[in-house]
Amino acid sequence: MRTRDYDKLERIKEAMVSLILREGMNGASVAKIAREAGVSPATIYVYYSSKEEMLADVFREYSHASFHALLPSLSQDLSGADFIDAFVRGFFDYSVQNEEAFSFVEQCSRCPTLSAYVREEDCCCGIFERIHAYQHQGIFRPMSDLTLSALLLAPVRFLASQRAECGVPEPALSELIEQLQKMLL
Amino acid sequence: MRTRDYDKLERIKEAMVSLILREGMNGASVAKIAREAGVSPATIYVYYSSKEEMLADVFREYSHASFHALLPSLSQDLSGADFIDAFVRGFFDYSVQNEEAFSFVEQCSRCPTLSAYVREEDCCCGIFERIHAYQHQGIFRPMSDLTLSALLLAPVRFLASQRAECGVPEPALSELIEQLQKMLL
Amino acid sequence: MRTRDYDKLERIKEAMVSLILREGMNGASVAKIAREAGVSPATIYVYYSSKEEMLADVFREYSHASFHALLPSLSQDLSGADFIDAFVRGFFDYSVQNEEAFSFVEQCSRCPTLSAYVREEDCCCGIFERIHAYQHQGIFRPMSDLTLSALLLAPVRFLASQRAECGVPEPALSELIEQLQKMLL
Amino acid sequence: MRTRDYDKLERIKEAMVSLILREGMNGASVAKIAREAGVSPATIYVYYSSKEEMLADVFREYSHASFHALLPSLSQDLSGADFIDAFVRGFFDYSVQNEEAFSFVEQCSRCPTLSAYVREEDCCCGIFERIHAYQHQGIFRPMSDLTLSALLLAPVRFLASQRAECGVPEPALSELIEQLQKMLL
DNA sequence: CATGAATGAGCGTTCATTCAT
DNA sequence: TATGAATGAACGCTCATTCAT
Numbered sequence: 001m002r003t004r005d006y007d008k009l010e011r012i013k014e015a016m017v018s019l020i021l022r023e024g025m026n027g028a029s030v031a032k033i034a035r036e037a038g039v040s041p042a043t044i045y046v047y048y049s050s051k052e053e054m055l056a057d058v059f060r061e062y063s064h065a066s067f068h069a070l071l072p073s074l075s076q077d078l079s080g081a082d083f084i085d086a087f088v089r090g091f092f093d094y095s096v097q098n099e100e101a102f103s104f105v106e107q108c109s110r111c112p113t114l115s116a117y118v119r120e121e122d123c124c125c126g127i128f129e130r131i132h133a134y135q136h137q138g139i140f141r142p143m144s145d146l147t148l149s150a151l152l153l154a155p156v157r158f159l160a161s162q163r164a165e166c167g168v169p170e171p172a173l174s175e176l177i178e179q180l181q182k183m184l185l
Numbered sequence: 186m187r188t189r190d191y192d193k194l195e196r197i198k199e200a201m202v203s204l205i206l207r208e209g210m211n212g213a214s215v216a217k218i219a220r221e222a223g224v225s226p227a228t229i230y231v232y233y234s235s236k237e238e239m240l241a242d243v244f245r246e247y248s249h250a251s252f253h254a255l256l257p258s259l260s261q262d263l264s265g266a267d268f269i270d271a272f273v274r275g276f277f278d279y280s281v282q283n284e285e286a287f288s289f290v291e292q293c294s295r296c297p298t299l300s301a302y303v304r305e306e307d308c309c310c311g312i313f314e315r316i317h318a319y320q321h322q323g324i325f326r327p328m329s330d331l332t333l334s335a336l337l338l339a340p341v342r343f344l345a346s347q348r349a350e351c352g353v354p355e356p357a358l359s360e361l362i363e364q365l366q367k368m369l370l
Numbered sequence: 371m372r373t374r375d376y377d378k379l380e381r382i383k384e385a386m387v388s389l390i391l392r393e394g395m396n397g398a399s400v401a402k403i404a405r406e407a408g409v410s411p412a413t414i415y416v417y418y419s420s421k422e423e424m425l426a427d428v429f430r431e432y433s434h435a436s437f438h439a440l441l442p443s444l445s446q447d448l449s450g451a452d453f454i455d456a457f458v459r460g461f462f463d464y465s466v467q468n469e470e471a472f473s474f475v476e477q478c479s480r481c482p483t484l485s486a487y488v489r490e491e492d493c494c495c496g497i498f499e500r501i502h503a504y505q506h507q508g509i510f511r512p513m514s515d516l517t518l519s520a521l522l523l524a525p526v527r528f529l530a531s532q533r534a535e536c537g538v539p540e541p542a543l544s545e546l547i548e549q550l551q552k553m554l555l
Numbered sequence: 556m557r558t559r560d561y562d563k564l565e566r567i568k569e570a571m572v573s574l575i576l577r578e579g580m581n582g583a584s585v586a587k588i589a590r591e592a593g594v595s596p597a598t599i600y601v602y603y604s605s606k607e608e609m610l611a612d613v614f615r616e617y618s619h620a621s622f623h624a625l626l627p628s629l630s631q632d633l634s635g636a637d638f639i640d641a642f643v644r645g646f647f648d649y650s651v652q653n654e655e656a657f658s659f660v661e662q663c664s665r666c667p668t669l670s671a672y673v674r675e676e677d678c679c680c681g682i683f684e685r686i687h688a689y690q691h692q693g694i695f696r697p698m699s700d701l702t703l704s705a706l707l708l709a710p711v712r713f714l715a716s717q718r719a720e721c722g723v724p725e726p727a728l729s730e731l732i733e734q735l736q737k738m739l740l
Numbered sequence: 741c742a743t744g745a746a747t748g749a750g751c752g753t754t755c756a757t758t759c760a761t
Numbered sequence: 762t763a764t765g766a767a768t769g770a771a772c773g774c775t776c777a778t779t780c781a782t
Contacts, residue, residue, distance in 0.1 A: 005762080024296040025210055030756055040764045042758080051756060103297065110292045110346070111209040146351060147360045150340035158339035159331070161295070165304075166331060175332045183364045186743040187781045193746090215773055225747045227775075236773060371764040372760045378767090394666040395580055400752055410768045412754075421752060477665045480716070481579040482658065489720075516721060517730045520710035528709035529701070531665070536701060545702045553734045563742090585777055595743045597779080606777060 009047050011037040013058050017104040025107055056117040059108040062101040063118045066094050071126050080139040080185045087127065088156055088177050095160035102160060120149065140184055151183065194232050196222040198243050202289040210292055241302040244293040247286040248303045251279050256311050265324040265370045272312065273341055273362050280345035287345060305334065325369055336368065379417050381407040383428050387474040395477055426487040429478040432471040433488045436464050441496050450509040450555045457497065458526055458547050465530035472530060490519065510554055521553065564602050566592040568613050572659040580662055611672040614663040617656040618673045621649050626681050635694040635740045642682065643711055643732050650715035657715060675704065695739055706738065 015036035019028040030051055034041040048054035070090045078086060095102040108114045121128070131148060134140040143151075155176055200221035204213040215236055219226040233239035255275045263271060280287040293299045306313070316333060319325040340361055385406035389398040400421055404411040418424035440460045448456060465472040478484045491498070501518060504510040525546055570591035574583040585606055589596040603609035625645045633641060650657040663669045676683070686703065689695040698706075710731055 008763090021297060024298040027298070029754075031754080041756085042765075043763055045757070046762065103295075107292075107295045110288070110295050111211075112206060112288065113209045113212065143364075144357055144360060146344070146347065146357045147364070149347075150343045150357070150361055151336075151364060154339035154343035155335035158335045162331065162334075169331075172329055172331045172335070175329060176335055179328075179332070179336060179368045183368045187745040189745065214771075216771080226773085227747055227749095228745080230774070231745060372766040374766070391667060394668045396666075397668065399750075401750080411752085412768055412770095413766080415753070416766060473665070473667065477662075480658075480662045480665050482576060483579040483582070513734075514727055514730060516714070516717065516727045517734070519717075520713045520727070520731055521706075521734060524709035524713035525705035528705045532701065532704075539701075542699055542701045542705070545698060546705055549698075549702070549706060549738045553738045584775075586775075596777085597744075598742055600778070601741065 008037070008039055008043065012039065012044055012047065012054075013061075014100075016054065016058060017062070017100040020107060021100045021103040025111065052113075055108065055114055059105060059114055060118050062105050063109075063120075063123045065101065066091065066098070066105075067124045067127055069094055074127070074130060076130070076133075080134055081181050083130070083134065084152075084181050084184060085177050087152070088180065089173065091153075091156050092160055092173060095157065096163055099164075106157065106161060120153075121145065124149075124153070143184070148184075151180065155180075189231075193222070193224055193228065197224065197229055197232065197239075198246075199285075201239065201243060202247070202285040205292060206285045206288040210296065237298070240293065240299055244290060244299055245303050247290050248294075248305075248308045250286065251276065251283070251290075252309045252312055254279055259312070259315060261315070261318075265319055266366050268315070268319065269337075269366050269369060270362050272337070273365065274358065276338070276341050277345055277358060280342065281348055287342075291342065291346060305338075306330065309334075309338070328369070333369075336365065340365075374416075378407070378409055378413065382409065382414055382417065382424075383431075384470075386424065386428060387432070387470040390477060391470045391473040395481065422483070425478065425484055429475060429484055430488050432475050433479075433490075433493045435471065436461065436468070436475075437494045437497055439464055444497070444500060446500070446503075450504055451551045453500070453504065454522075454551050454554060455547050457522070458550065459543065461523075461526050462530055462543060465527065466533055476527065476531060490523075491515065494519075494523070513554070518554075521550065525550075563592070563594060563598065567594065567599055567602065567609075568616075569655075571609065571613060572617070572655040575662060576655045576658040580666065607668075610663065610669055614660060614669055615673050617653075617660050618664075618675075618678045620656065621646065621653070621660075622679045622682055624649055629682070629685060631685070631688075635689055636736050638685070638689065639707075639736050639739060640732050642707070643735065644728065646708075646711050647715055647728060650712065651718055654719075661712065661716060675708075676700065679704075679708070698739070703739075706735065710735075 012033060015033045016028055019032055019036060030041050030044055034044055044054065048057065070087065073086055073090050074083060109118065109120075128145060128148070131140055135142055159172060159176065197218060200218045201213055204217055204221060215226050215229060219229055229236075229239065233242065255272065258271055258275050259268060294303065294305075313330060313333070316325055320327055344357060344361065382403060385403045386398055389402055389406060400411050400414060404414055407414075414421075414424065418427065440457065443456055443460050444453060479488065479490075498515060498518070501510055505512055529542060529546065567588060570588045571583055574587055574591060585596050585599055589599055599609065603612065625642065628641055628645050629638060664673065664675075683700060683703070686695055690697055714727060714731065
């Protein structure tokens with residue numbers, strides 16, 4: 001059930017990420033966000049104590065969201081290959097469908113003043129726990145988490161970010177999955 | 186008539202990327218850049234017609250620079266495995282040594298208003314030509330350029346960006362190289 | 371929520387015309403206007419969306435004001451000669467007493483980027499209606515509105531603008547009135 | 556014979572008045588004037604010690620020019636009526652044909668910081684001498700110079716300034732001449 | 741004489757934030 | 762809670778002018 005105020009907060013967050021997708025971090029001023037959300041600038045300060053806090057909060061929330069959204073589809077009994085397939089496709093699809101949130105998180109995570117607010121390992125811990133389980137079973141090759149992130153997350157994000165320009169044909173995704181399966185299993 | 190002082194221009198560029206590394210895109214105002222470069226704000230407009238043009242120009246220049254710097258060390262007669270090793274280490278080391286430029290490019294390429302100014306394939310074409318040669322010889326597995334970028338560039342950039350926080354131990358880099366060799370050859 | 375302070379707005383307008391009288395259009399910067407009005411520069415943008423809009427708005431308002439102020443003293447039952455006398459003296463006196471507004475309007479109406487905002491015939495229509503009535507009665511000589519403006523308005527404005535330097539002795543005004551009566555009746 | 560440098564100075568003056576006609580006094584910056592004249596900003600300071608001096612000088616020059624241009628056509632032996640006709644039409648035509656200079660002078664003469672540089676009576680002295688001669692002969696009615704200016708100059712300038720918008724049909728000019736003849740003779 | 745480079749000061753405007761209701 | 766008004770500071774940029782050649 002959505003209360004009216006929940007709507008207001010939600011509209012503020014959506015206005016912010018939408019503006020940031022369209023105009024970059026510089027284009028998202030408090031006044032513009034408020035106008036786009038249909039509230040007064042002062043209202044934003046009812047929910048957040050500063051713009052930085054707002055950015056950090058939403059950055060945190062959206063950083064976790066993609067992984068949380070993915071978990072249900074990664075049931076425990078998948079084969080290694082199917083797990084990789086499901087994860088890569090799920091992560092990619094989610095990023096594409098939530099383009100605004102994805103672009104927002106990508107921008108925040110490169111920004112020196114914001115990146116410290118979110119530690120990647122806190123976001124994808126659920127996923128990594130499952131991979132660790134696979135590794136203990138000998139299904140996944142042993143590999144540091146950092147390498148895993150570099151190989152599993154970075155390429156998918158890259159493809160998702162290229163989609164707007166290149167369209168990322170299905171083959172590239174399949175090709176990537178195939179290579180990752182070869183590499184990780 | 187006074188002649189242009191290209192040392193001044195260089196200081197402007199360095200001030201800009203340095204500020205952006207420390208404070209993010211929002212922190213790099215024209216006034217701050219000028220102060221840090223030891224010039225007047227107006228001087229910046231002798232060399233660039235707008236802040237956006239300045240960002241785009243330097244973004245373009247630094248985007249190419251890392252690949253150009255790499256080319257000499259990628260001699261034609263390397264084995265496939267050595268090529269991957271040289272490229273990954275070279276790319277990583279360059280990114281770490283030129284931390285400011287690397288962070289600047291990373292931020293720009295995520296910014297919707299700037300990313301269009303630089304097309305990745307225009308930057309790394311020299312590298313890709315060599316890989317295509319390897320592919321024709323059957324040394325590299327056939328693979329689309331997009332997939333190649335996703336697998337070769339994105340993970341290394343990821344590790345380079347994590348270095349500040351995690352320190353990226355040598356093992357992770359070796360591990361990555363090993364996996365990439367398996368995958369691409 | 372705070373309510374708009376129309377006294378503040380009035381001070382802004384007065385500061386603007388006062389500055390423009392003293393220093394010309396170039397001398398009236400937003401910052402100076404704000405300082406003189408005792409408000410923040412940003413406050414001006416609560417009431418006007420740009421400096422140009424502010425100039426145009428006040429130009430429009432003050433252009434109408436002098437004619438509106440005159441109407442009451444031009445009662446319908448004046449003889450032709452008395453009408454001319456009352457109009458000329460009234461228009462002159464108003465211009466002299468509201469020196470700042472008068473100078474402001476004179477400057478704006480000569481400025482190519484502002485003059486289009488105000489059409490003279492929209493300002494003095496009340497006056498011209500009365501003259502048309504006189505003309506229908508055969509009291510005023512038939513004459514195009516343009517000629518009427520040239521003969522009735524332009525000379526009075528000229529005298530008003532000369533006053534600061536020459537002091538415009540009373541005789542000149544009487545002389546003018548006398549000639550105009552001869553000409554128009 | 557025009558030397559190259561004379562051309563340069565002339566181009567600067569023309570660029571200035573042209574810009575001021577198109578964009579108003581605020582739109583005519585030294586840089587824009589220089590660009591439009593095809594010279595360097597610094598070159599302007601070879602001829603004038605400051606922008607204010609440039610404005611004042613050209614204001615003075617162009618203020619005199621219209622009256623000087625008129626004198627030849629006002630031969631001594633004209634009848635009073637013909638003199639008025641020749642003067643009004645000549646003054647009007649000159650203002651229309653030299654639209655840029657006319658608009659420039661009109662703007663300068665209303666500007667508090669510039670108007671002091673030019674005294675009207677210094678410009679039209681030649682004309683007024685002739686009128687004084689007519690007055691001594693009893694052809695022109697006795698009248699103060701101020702009133703004369705108000706009646707002869709102001710209305711014509713008014714019509715000239717309206718021309719751009721209203722087109723000032725010939726009739727208005729004839730009508731004005733007729734009235735002025737009635738009044739002054 | 742003539743120039744493009746260089747500048748400190750100032751431009752019009754918007755910023756993130758707080759005030760008063 | 763929610764608001765439009767209000768703001769000092771800062772924004773990107775241009776100004777009139779001077780410098781060095």
